Amino acid sequence: MDQKIKAQEAVVFTDLDDGSAVLLHLDNKFYYSLNESGSFMWQLIEKNDGAMSKEKLVEALCEQFDVSPDQAQSDVSEFIEDLTREGLISVKSDS
Amino acid sequence: MTARRLAFELTNRCNLACRHCMRGTAQPRHDLPFALICRVLDQAQRLGVSLVSFTGGEPLLHPQFEDLIRATVERGYTFSFVTNGHLLSRVLPLLSESAVKEKLIQVAVSLDGPDAETHDAVRGPGSFRKVMAAIAGCHARGLPTRLKPTVNRKNLGRLEEMALLAAHLGLTGLDFSHMHPTPDNLRDGLMLAPAEWRQVETAVARLAGELKIAVGLCAGVYDPSPFYLCANLSMIDLYVDVRGNLCLCCMLPAIRGADPDQPEPDVIANLAEVDLVEAHVRLVDRIAEFHRHRLRRLAAGELSELEHFQCLACARYFGKLEWLKDFPDSPWSGLVLPRKEPP
Numbered sequence: 001m002d003q004k005i006k007a008q009e010a011v012v013f014t015d016l017d018d019g020s021a022v023l024l025h026l027d028n029k030f031y032y033s034l035n036e037s038g039s040f041m042w043q044l045i046e047k048n049d050g051a052m053s054k055e056k057l058v059e060a061l062c063e064q065f066d067v068s069p070d071q072a073q074s075d076v077s078e079f080i081e082d083l084t085r086e087g088l089i090s091v092k093s094d095s
Numbered sequence: 096m097t098a099r100r101l102a103f104e105l106t107n108r109c110n111l112a113c114r115h116c117m118r119g120t121a122q123p124r125h126d127l128p129f130a131l132i133c134r135v136l137d138q139a140q141r142l143g144v145s146l147v148s149f150t151g152g153e154p155l156l157h158p159q160f161e162d163l164i165r166a167t168v169e170r171g172y173t174f175s176f177v178t179n180g181h182l183l184s185r186v187l188p189l190l191s192e193s194a195v196k197e198k199l200i201q202v203a204v205s206l207d208g209p210d211a212e213t214h215d216a217v218r219g220p221g222s223f224r225k226v227m228a229a230i231a232g233c234h235a236r237g238l239p240t241r242l243k244p245t246v247n248r249k250n251l252g253r254l255e256e257m258a259l260l261a262a263h264l265g266l267t268g269l270d271f272s273h274m275h276p277t278p279d280n281l282r283d284g285l286m287l288a289p290a291e292w293r294q295v296e297t298a299v300a301r302l303a304g305e306l307k308i309a310v311g312l313c314a315g316v317y318d319p320s321p322f323y324l325c326a327n328l329s330m331i332d333l334y335v336d337v338r339g340n341l342c343l344c345c346m347l348p349a350i351r352g353a354d355p356d357q358p359e360p361d362v363i364a365n366l367a368e369v370d371l372v373e374a375h376v377r378l379v380d381r382i383a384e385f386h387r388h389r390l391r392r393l394a395a396g397e398l399s400e401l402e403h404f405q406c407l408a409c410a411r412y413f414g415k416l417e418w419l420k421d422f423p424d425s426p427w428s429g430l431v432l433p434r435k436e437p438p
Contacts, residue, residue, distance in 0.1 A: 012224055014232040017188040024231040029263035031234060 005057070005080065006050035006090050013042055023088060032086065037065055041079055045089060054080060098333040098375070100326070101135070101144045102345060103127055105160070106152040107337045111179055114217050115207075115247055115274045115285050117346065125337045129159045129166075131367055135335060136170050138371035144333070146200060149176035150345070152337070156182070161189050168198045175200040177243060179218070180229035191236045201267065202233055203243045209256035216249050217285070234265055241309075242269035246295050247285040254295070258302045258310055268309030271299050275315065275346065275406060281422050288426040292404065293317055314346070315406040321393050323405050328382055333375070339367045341374040343381055346406050347413055354417065361413045385412065401430035 007013075010026040021039035023032040034042055044060055045052045054076055061072040083089040106126045109116075136147065147167050154160060154176050164186075167174045183202070189195055190202070204226060208214035211223035233240040242261045244250065250257065254271065261269040273292055280286045287295070296316055303310040314325045326332035327344050335341055336348040343361045363381055364374035389412075392398050402408035410416045411431065419428045 012227045012231060014184065014228045014235065016232065016235055017191075022231045022235040024227055024264075026227060029260070031231060031265075033235070 002053050002055075003091050003093055004050055005045050005052045005054070006092070007042070007046045008088055008090060011088050013046060015039065015043075025086070025088060027087070030086070032088065037061060037067075037075065038079060040064055041076070050092075098139070098142055098144050098330055100146040100148060100332045101139050102148045102150060102332055102334045103132060103135075104151060104335065104337045104348070105132075105149050105154040105157040105163070108156045109151060109153045109179075110156060110181055111153070111219055111222065113207075113219070114283065115245055115277075115280050117275050117277055126157050126159075127335070127337050127339060128367075129162060131339050132163060133166050135366050135371050136166065136172070139333075140170065141372060142333075142375065145173060147172045147174045149174070151177070153179055153182070155186065161186060164189060164195060168195050173198045173200045175203065177203040177205065178229075179222070180204045180206075180226040181222070183229035184232055187232050187236055187238075190233075190238055196236075196238065199238060201239045201241050203241050203270065204230060204233075205245070206242045206257070206260075207244050207247070208250045209253050209260045213250050213253060217245075217247065230264055230266070239267045241267055243272065243313075244269065245272045245274045246287065247274045247280070248287060249285065251287065251291065251295070254298050255302060258306055258308070262306060262308050266308065268311065270311045270313050271295070272313040273315040273406075275410075276416075276419070276425070276427050278418050278421070281425055281427075286425075286427075289400070289404065289430060290426075315404065317403050318405055319403060321389065321398050321402060322386065323403075323408075325405050328385070330375075330378065330382070333371075333378075335366060336362075338365070340365050341369075341371070341378060343378065343385070344406075344409055344413075347410060347415055354414075357414060359413070361409070385409075388412070399430055401427065404430075 012024045012026060014022045016022065019036040019039060021034040021042065023034060041057055041061065044057060057076045058069065058072045061067060061076060062069055080091060084091055104127065108124045155178055157163065164174065190199060206214060206226050207217045214223040230240060242257065244257050258269060274280060274286060276286050296312060299310060299312045327334060332345065333341060334345040341363045342348050343363060347361045363378045366374060401411060419425065419431060422428050
C-alpha cells in the first residue's frame, strides 16, 4: 500500500535566497524554517499536488544531494513525521 | 522646523487594481527618474532630513528600486517603503545585507483583511497568500515589518482580527488608514460614512492601548481643531510626486475624481527645475496662505463639519472634491458647505 503526501492548503511557502525556506501556517500563524533539503522536499510535495510518495521523495533526495539511501530514508521519514504532526502535510494511503 | 522625512512616489504603475485605490487610472504612467531622486537626496541633506520613504503605485516596480535603496543608504539615510508584497521576495537579499538592514526602519505591507476572502475581495484573487508569503520572508530575515490595512466596508468589523494577526505574525505593528472617498468607492459601497470613521478611530485607539505591538492610524483622522497639522502641514514630511513635484500633500496628487485639466495648487515646484531648498521656501509660503485662508473662513462661519477630517478638508480646499456634488445622497456630501475660492 502506497502513501501519498499532500501539502495543506493553509500553508504558505517562501523561498529564501540561500536555498532555505520558511513555511507559514495560516491557521495557527506559526512559522517553520526549512533547510535546503527540506525546502527541496516541500517543493516536490507541493508541485506534485497529492501525488508524491515517500519512496519518490527518498529517490529524489538521493539524486539531488550527496546522501546515502539509508540516510535519505531516515531523513524523509523524520521530515514527514514532523510536518504531519504540525499539520503542514497530510498523508493518505493509496489503496 | 525643518523636514525630517522625505517621501518619494517612485512610480504610479501598479501590478494590482485594488477597488479602493485613490489614484486615478487616466494619468500617464511614469517612474521618477533615478538621477532626480539622487539630486534631491543630496539637497535634502542640507535640510536635516534623516528618513526617506518610498511609495507608489507599487514602488518595487520602479526599474531601479535596488539602486535607489543603495543610493539612499550610501548617503546615510534611514528608509522605509510601502508595498503590496507581491514582488518583495526579489529584494529580500538586498534588504538582508547588514549595511542596508541597519538603515531599514520598516517595510509596510498593505493588507486589507485577516483572511483571504476579505483581503482578496478588494485586492484581487490570490493576493492574500502572496502577502503572507512576503511577510514570512521578512520575518525569516528579521526585517521590521508592519501591516498597513485600509479600512473599508468589507473589513470594518475585522479591525481587532487584523491587529491580532499582526501580533501573531510577530510584526512590529500595524497602521490603519482611512479609505478616502473617490467616485468609484462611493459607487460600489466600500466607503464608510463620517460617523463610522469616528468609530474606527475609537476602535483603533482602544486596540493601541490594549495590544503590545504598535497600533496606529495614518493621516486623515478627525480633528476637533479647525487648525489641524498633519505631518505635511507641519513640514515634518516633504512629499515628491512621480512627476518630480514637491507637493503640499501626500494624498492629493493624481487623486481619483479630480479634474486633470484644472491647475493643481497643491503642487509647489518641480524639482527638476527648482532646488529643494528653494521649493521648501515656497512650501512655507503656501502653507501660510492655506492657514490664512482657513482662519478667514473660520471667522466667517464657512468651515463645515467635513473640514475637521484631515485630508478631506485639504482635498476640498484644493478643489479635488468637486465630484461629490454628483453624489447628493452620500453622507459626505451633506458635510460640505458651498466652496469659496482661495484668495
